[in-house]
Amino acid sequence: MRIKVYGKAHLEGVAKKTGNPYNFNQVHYLGKARNVTGQAAMTLALDPIDYPIDTIEVGKEYNVEFDNRGYVVDFAPIR
Secondary structure, three states: OEEEOOEEEEEEEEOOOOOOEEEEEEEEEEEOOOOOOOOEEEEEEEOOOOOOHHHOOOOOEEEEEEOOOOOEEEEEEOO
């Protein structure tokens, strides 16, 4: 799937409810969603080790591949 990155964020901390630590990068893009006319704002979670926040560029297009469970298996810039 081809996406254009409109925003990004790095989230790290400890969950208030469970006390479990979290650390991931968010990528914001526009895509198709059920019951939405036009495009919807979508969020994609990425592992910061595999996809460092510094290497993700806002305004650039990327190819994203998902496995059968919906997890990201590839996130690569389009050249």
